[in-house]
Amino acid sequence: MNRMILLNNRPEGKPQQSDFKFAEEEKPKLKEGEVLLKTKYVSVDPYLRGRMRDQKSYIEPFELHKPIVSGIIAEVVESKNPDFKEGDFVNGMLAWKEFQISTGKNLQKVDADQAPLSTYLGAVGMTGLTAYFGLTDIGKPKEGDTIVVSGAAGAVGSIVGQIGKIKGCRVIGIAGTDEKIEMLKNDFGFDEGINYKTTSDMRAAIKKAAPNGVNIYYDNVGGEISDAVLANIARDARVVVCGAISLYNDEKTPTGPRVTPILIKNSVLMQGFTIGNYQDRFGKGMLQLAKWLKEDKITHKETIIKGFDKIPQAFIDLFDGKNTGKMIVEV
């Protein structure tokens, strides 16, 4: 039998184990033109929370009682498709199943000799590309700029800060534990870090760390942390609106300070994006990230949890900051 994980309920507030259901199906059989895939690494990502709502968005909501889908690295264990052979590894948006059939459409082959397989989900994959295009295309870093990154110790944030350093910027990271702040400075080369969970006055802390104002704010979290950064924004600053994890579990979006006067007064550009916007440039972005990794100009961390049955908990744990770097489940 083949195990799979279905969306059992649409979560209310923080997702719970009971929102997921383990089920079994007959092991799938191959037809001509198809490949049989064995799941190796599963990416759990904050944006999956949005797909669990029955709401129109840039991507279709998950259907109830159907398998969840996310970025997965899988091994081809049987092939009736001439483009793939047994032993190939592929990256694709695949179901949370131990085995599954694919026609090969929308699968990208990945090469374990070029980069460790799990990094195709992180540093040279979706989250690395998000960091790269969001910062370079929207943030447009210039030497001497001060960058603030929220969610700084996570998959996207840790790469943003390091690219900021490559571009000659001063980088301040915001994260949720003292260990993460130490890691930002010691392992990722950030200039400063602020623990938002132990800092009572975030506005004052950011002002102290960036006395001349924030030229680029790379926002992964939204909410009150972003309110505090925007209160310290510099003239002609760029605000890269990448994520808003602090709001994803809210049933009603809270009202914060109205920011438009700040944007007007300081001629600030604030732009949201989804990584799909850059699809035609993924190849170029991956090459650049792989080159920086090889040259040790960037480093990456992963939190790898072992076991198919741990996938729901690993996803839930993102909302408690249990990961540093990319959260991945190895099956």
Ligand SMILES: NC(=O)c1ccc[n+]([C@@H]2O[C@H](COP(=O)([O-])OP(=O)(O)OC[C@H]3O[C@@H](n4cnc5c(N)ncnc54)[C@H](OP(=O)(O)O)[C@@H]3O)[C@@H](O)[C@H]2O)c1
């Ligand atoms: N626009 C796009 O195309 C795109 C693509 C990928 C990701 N994203 C977004 O980018 C953000 C980061 O994604 P990721 O994959 O790199 O995840 P991640 O940062 O590796 O993991 C999530 C982190 O968010 C922090 N967090 C959780 N709840 C929080 C809260 N209430 N307030 C502040 N921080 C909180 C936790 O760290 P702490 O210990 O520091 O709290 C946690 O480790 C997410 O918002 C995601 O949706 C956007």
